[in-house]
Amino acid sequence: MKKAAFYTLGCKVNQYETEALTGIFEKGGYEITDFEQVADVYVINTCTVTNLSDRKSRQMIRRAKSMNQDAIVVVVGCYAQTAPEEVSSIPGVNLVIGTKERSKILDYIKEIENGRDKINVVGNIMSAMDFEELNIDSYQERTRAFLKIQEGCSQFCAYCIIPYARGPIRSRNPEDVVTEVKRLAEGGFKEIVLTGIHVASYGKDIKTTSLVDIIQRVHAIPGIERIRLGSIEPMTITEDFIKTAKSLEKLCPHYHLSLQSGCDETLKRMNRKYGTEEYRRVVKLLKDNIPDVSLTTDIMVGFPGETEGEFEKTYRFVEEMGFSKMHVFKYSPRKGTPAASFKDQVSPDIKEKRSTRLIELSDRMAKEFNEKYTGRTMPVLIEQEVRQKEGFIEGLTSNYIRVLCEGDEHCKGEIKDVELLKIEEDYMIGKITG
Ligand code: SF4
Known part of the structure; x- marks a missing residue:
């Protein structure tokens, strides 16, 4: 039996897609083995969110080849999508697929087995119109399932390469979502985490559905006891959303509301689509209406031009919001994004100091949040x-x-x-x- 091994870099969406690819290989008669073992095919599902992710992706490609000189090395995902020529030129790479056409992976491998040396099928993702169905048929775990319902992002934040790697927003057909959730419920899963590249955009392209609609449909499926939302943009939370959320007892009172900065000037340079006043209103809406709600977020420090004063505004704002946890990132310039060429890049030691302060604050806020539940x-x-x-x-x-x-x-x-x-x-x- 031929063996295939996988390595995944990056986010939950990539992990979901690797699971789906694993299923395709299993159905195709492959045995799945550990990445550190000798295999006939190695698939590296890459990430490109920072320059470091590209580097790590390249390292893993080289590691695969060193495991077995005769293996077929396949590179898929975001780095492959944004730099197909660069990836293709790495010695040992046989097949480059970006963020679409992954369902045909075994056909391309067959072509290589039949004598083709290299195939690069990366096309223009900006013209992609459809959500590529990649189903997961069997699962390793049986507790929480991350379910991809959405692809692409059309926000173009100044620091982010993802819109160029994933293309425009595409929503998964709601019937397909329901079918997969039913299968997950039958498989014993109790919690579904609705995830995607920009979940807040769900339904905006196909109009016949919306994020609230898909939550309601999933909510109606017997066996599913919890629905959690992946990271969402704050402006998703409207009064109407709250009204519905309050009536859905399976919807977890946990919202990961991406913030990035608590300073309006910085948010504007980042090309984020909200200001602190709107964010504050959303947080109030959630806290006033959803019992036991916990709010988590992402914060980026050291975005170009972030002065000490701007950082202080962020510090005070996040403290006021009272998050139960924050993921703190240091900005790093990403080739191909507008912010990479912005003036006033912040020095690494200042980024480090700001990051340390926010991580300390995050730990303190997490403790304060958890303290409220002691004895409950x-x-x-x-x-x-x-x-x-x-x-x-x-x-x-x-x-x-x-x-x-x-x-x-x-x-x-x-x-x-x-x-x-x-x-x-x-x-x-x-x-x-x-
Ligand atoms: S919303 Fe902004 S940060 Fe998030 S994926 Fe889209 S462009 Fe990137």
Whole structure:
């Protein structure tokens, strides 16, 4: 039996797509093996979000070839899409596919087996009109499923290469979403995380559906007990959205509202489509209406031109918002984006200092948030055993508190009532009560 191995860089969408590709290979008669093992085909699903991601992608391509000189090396994903010639010229690469045409991967491999040396099928993604269906038929885990419902982004934030790697917004057909969720529910999944490149755009291209509509359809599927939204743009949260959200008990009270900066001048240079006043209003709407809501976000420090004063505005703003967690990134210029050539690039040591301050603030806010739940009993979806803590299992509350408690693998995939006893680092220790 021929063997295929996969390596995935980047985001949850890439992980979803690798799972789908794995299924295509399994159906095609391949055995799936570890990337560090000898295989006949290596697939590297690349990322291009920073220059470092490109470098890592190249490293993994070379690593694949070193595992087996005779292997077919396939490079797919965002880096392949934005730099197909560069990828194709890396010694040992046989097949380059970008962010579409992935469903034909085995046909192209056959052509290589029949004597073609190199194939590059990367086309112009900016003219892509359809959502490429890549279904997942079998799953390794049986707890939370990340489900891709949307492709592409048309926002063109000044620092981001993704619109050029993924093309314009395309929504997955709602019937296909429902079919896949039903299959997931039958497979024992209790939580669905709706994900995509720009989830907030879901339905904007096909008009017959919307984000709220797809949430409602998923909500109606028996067996699914939780629906979580991947990262969304703040302006998705309107009064109408809140009205519906309040009536959907399976919708997790956890919103990852991408912020990037808490300073209006910086947001404007970033070409983000909201200001702090709108963001503040959205946060108030959520906090006033959704009990136990937890808000998480992404913040970028050191965007070109970010002065000390601008950073202070961000610091004060995020503190005021009271996030339960923040992902803090240091800006790094991405070739091919407008911001890479902006004046006043911020020095690495200033970025480092700002990042450290915000991470400290994030830790403090996480603690303050978790503290409010000490003594409370909350339903926790148990995901896995804890490697470093024998006899312990871990999972998430619906409002995204990570909880560790004593238990065994039989609890995996179950929603248990857990009393939250104390805070430890960025998680809580609990005790199963029911
Ligand atoms: S919204 Fe902005 S940051 Fe997010 S993928 Fe689109 S362009 Fe990139």
